[in-house]
Amino acid sequence: MINVVRIIKKTKESHDTYTFDFELDVSAVPGQFVMVWVPGVDEVPMSLSKTGKIKSITVKGIGEATNAIHKMNEGDCLRIRGPYGNGFNLEGKKKILAVAGGVGAAALLPAIAETGCDTIIGARSDKEIILDGPVKKYVKNLWISTDDGSRGFHGNAVELAKEKIISGKYDLVIGCGPEIMLFFLHKACKELGVDCLLSLERHMKCGTGVCGCCVIDGERVCKDGPVFDSEQLDRLSDFGSRKRDECGCIINLR
Amino acid sequence: MVRMFKSGAGAVVTKSIGSEPRPGHANPTFTEVGCGYVNAMGLPNPGIDLFEAEVGMASAEGPVVGSVFGGDEKEFAYLASKMEEYGAVAVELNLSCPHAAGYGAEIGSVPEMITSVVSEVKSSVDIPVWAKLTPNTDSVPALGRAAERGGADALVAINTLKAMVICPELRKPVLSNKFGGLSGPGVKPVGVRAVYDLYNAVDIPIIGVGGITDWRDAVEYVMAGASAFQIGSAVGTVGTEIFDKVNKGVSAFMDEQGFGSVKDMVGVAHD
Numbered sequence: 001m002i003n004v005v006r007i008i009k010k011t012k013e014s015h016d017t018y019t020f021d022f023e024l025d026v027s028a029v030p031g032q033f034v035m036v037w038v039p040g041v042d043e044v045p046m047s048l049s050k051t052g053k054i055k056s057i058t059v060k061g062i063g064e065a066t067n068a069i070h071k072m073n074e075g076d077c078l079r080i081r082g083p084y085g086n087g088f089n090l091e092g093k094k095k096i097l098a099v100a101g102g103v104g105a106a107a108l109l110p111a112i113a114e115t116g117c118d119t120i121i122g123a124r125s126d127k128e129i130i131l132d133g134p135v136k137k138y139v140k141n142l143w144i145s146t147d148d149g150s151r152g153f154h155g156n157a158v159e160l161a162k163e164k165i166i167s168g169k170y171d172l173v174i175g176c177g178p179e180i181m182l183f184f185l186h187k188a189c190k191e192l193g194v195d196c197l198l199s200l201e202r203h204m205k206c207g208t209g210v211c212g213c214c215v216i217d218g219e220r221v222c223k224d225g226p227v228f229d230s231e232q233l234d235r236l237s238d239f240g241s242r243k244r245d246e247c248g249c250i251i252n253l254r
Numbered sequence: 255m256v257r258m259f260k261s262g263a264g265a266v267v268t269k270s271i272g273s274e275p276r277p278g279h280a281n282p283t284f285t286e287v288g289c290g291y292v293n294a295m296g297l298p299n300p301g302i303d304l305f306e307a308e309v310g311m312a313s314a315e316g317p318v319v320g321s322v323f324g325g326d327e328k329e330f331a332y333l334a335s336k337m338e339e340y341g342a343v344a345v346e347l348n349l350s351c352p353h354a355a356g357y358g359a360e361i362g363s364v365p366e367m368i369t370s371v372v373s374e375v376k377s378s379v380d381i382p383v384w385a386k387l388t389p390n391t392d393s394v395p396a397l398g399r400a401a402e403r404g405g406a407d408a409l410v411a412i413n414t415l416k417a418m419v420i421c422p423e424l425r426k427p428v429l430s431n432k433f434g435g436l437s438g439p440g441v442k443p444v445g446v447r448a449v450y451d452l453y454n455a456v457d458i459p460i461i462g463v464g465g466i467t468d469w470r471d472a473v474e475y476v477m478a479g480a481s482a483f484q485i486g487s488a489v490g491t492v493g494t495e496i497f498d499k500v501n502k503g504v505s506a507f508m509d510e511q512g513f514g515s516v517k518d519m520v521g522v523a524h525d
Contacts, residue, residue, distance in 0.1 A: 002286060004423045035282075039424055043281035077423045081285065206284040210490035211295060212269065218257035223490070246277040248269075248300040 001026060004079045007072060008054070013130040017103060018070055019049060019058040022078060028055065029087030030110035031199055031227045035207045037079040038065045045204045045222070047107035047176070048083060049131070058106035058131065084207045085226045088197050090115060093172040099161045099185055101177020105131040107199050107226075108176050113138045118168065122157025122177070126150040158184045165192045172197065179253060183240030186233050198233060199226045203246055213244065255312035258489075262497035265317040267484060268309070270348040271333065272323050272357075275301040279353070280430040285419050290438015290465065291487055292417045294353040294431035297323055302336045309340040319384070323348040323357045327374035338379045345381060347371060349401075350388035350413030352435040359388040359413070365400035372404025382407035384461065387448070389441075390416050394448040395455035402456045410461045410484070411452055412445045438487040439465045446478045453479025453521050467492060469503025476504075476516060477523040 009021035028051040036057060037043045042065035049058040061067045072078070088111045090096065096117035098108045105121050109131055112119050116138050122145040123129045129151065135142050144152030145160040153160045158181060165173065165188070175185045176199040189196040202214035202221040209223025216238045219225060233239055242250050255266045278298030285292055299305070302322075312318045320337030322345060324330035334345040349362025349371065361367045368385060375383050385401035387394055389412040398409050414435025419428045427433070445464025452460050462475030463484035475483045488496045504516075513519050 004421065037282055037421075037424075037428065039426060041280075043283075079421050079424060079428070205278075205281060205295065205298075206291075206293070206490065208284075208286070208291075208490040209493070210291065210487060211284065211293075213298070223493075244300075247275040247298055249275050249304055250300075 001083075002079065002081050004077050007074050007076050007078060010072070010074055013058060015127055017058060017060045017130050019056050019106075020069070020072065020078070021050065021054055021056045023053060024055045024080070025053050026083070028083040030090075030114055031087035031107060032083035032085045033107075033226065034080040034082035034084065035204070036069065038068045041065050041068045045084075045201075045207065047199070049106040049109045050113075051083075051110040058103065058109075060103040060130075081207060084222055086224065088174055088199075088227050090172070090174075095168070095170045096172045096174060097161065097164060097168060097170045099157050099173060099175040099177070100131075101157050101175075101181040102128055103130060104175070104177030104199070105135070108174060109134060111174055116140070117174075118164065118170075119143070120145060120157050120160050120164065122146070122160065122181075124148060157181060158188055161185060162188050162192065165189070165194055170194055175199070179240055179243075186230065186239075189230060190234075196230050196233075197227050200228060200239070201226065202243055205246075213246070213248065215244065255308070255318065256315045257494060258497065259312075259316040261494040262501050263316070263485075264482075265319055265343070266312060267319040267346055268305070268312075268321050268342075269299060270297055270321040270323045270351065271299045271302050271305050271337075272297060273302055273329060273333065275299070275304070282428050282430055283434075285428050287417075287419060287436070287440070289440025290436055291490070292419050292429065292434045292436050293414070294429045294434030296431060297348075297351060297354045297357060302333050306336075306340045309337065309342060313341040317343040319344045319346050321346040321348055321386070323351060323354070324371075325356050325361075327371050330371050331374045331378040334375045334383070335378045338381050343381060344384055344407070345375065345379060346384040346386050346410055347375060348386055348413075349397075350386050352388065352390055352414055352416050353431050353433060359390060362386075362388050362397065363391055365396055368397055368400040369404040372401050372406045376405040384408045384410050386410035386413055388413050389444055389448055389464075395451045398452045398456045402458055406458060408459045408461055408481075409452055409456065410463060411448045412441065412464045415441050415444060437465065438491070439467055441465045442467075442471055442474070446474050449475055449480050450478040450523065453524065466500070467496075469500045469507060472500050472504055473507060473519065476519045477521070479521040479524065481516070481520050
């Protein structure tokens, strides 16, 4: 589905991250994404950070396309395709822990808003922490971790998640962030015997499951994902280790 | 590819592979329209050398047809022989991509070039050689006859139709390449007609492709003259289960209508 929407609000989340709100009255599930056209530059997948009638994308400036989006203002038009992907299936889960790494918090925010679940937001340092303000409105427990100890728990989000899982009796962990973090989060969940749903990222082109660009083993991240469960993650040999570039060449992640 | 076999595909055709890794066009490379998709991927591929492992893995699960694109006869022949070496059961020559400068339809719109490319490839490989044709021409049968003259073992019709999408609010074409190719349900009647015309024009088998979304579409292609058919866009719109669904639908139709074999249905729409 294609829509041209107008930006109704631009919010600064951190030194390098903005949220853009727009009205788009189509149904969307937490964890779904849209393809955002940046004319003359690129078209990029962006997780929805709000999924109601007012939707939003939260954009960290990491390259040409995201920096071009940052220059947009209230009143400007965006052409977006989607929502795409499966999103988080939270049905029947009673106690959820959300674990976000950096801008990954954006993809988790709708699920956090819907469930009010306990949340960990981790980042390299205090100034990289985003969306803690909005999250705080929905949840009782929000914990922050920073690699450099500038705020909250001194260490990474996975270490903190392990502590919380042990003491918290969760029946599901949801996560989004750098793949290396998700790899260890998945490992930790397995060791501690709790299910997880993690949102992955790959270079995308079509967004609809046709072109094969974002395939991990046999799974299309754009269509079968971006959210995968523990059992799927077990089977994905590329998870945490390899990805395809825009040519389709396989690149080692570490 | 492995997943498509598991979903019921009898064979898989690779994305078109060239000599070197190629990123294709910048995004947007793809957009939905009312009757299908318009894409200008621009032939992204990891290059023939890195593709050996992928053909190997897929071939373990079923027959793989290697699609290749070259800038001249020699390049096509080289790529085809590599595909043969890797284990492809046939090679499909992309003589029809509508949106890559120097490749595809730029070669495949000229009958003499088709004959020349096909015959060079034929002299380099022992596996069957299929020529995939463009519909963006005044006569698809003329292109089909040119491929047959070059010794093609089968024809594949059709590739996408030249197309463009403009965003009114932003006042410019959406695709970075400006134009692309239309696939999906909108092109099916064009494809069926091309196959029908080719069936009258050549003696070699035809493989129908373009907009097949259910078993009825597949049967249309077969009745027009196709011995087999390919599915692409519906993997997105319907899902990977499309192959299984079409197989079951075609089988049920054949049982009901008393067709013992797909062969008995090929070309029955002709007088």
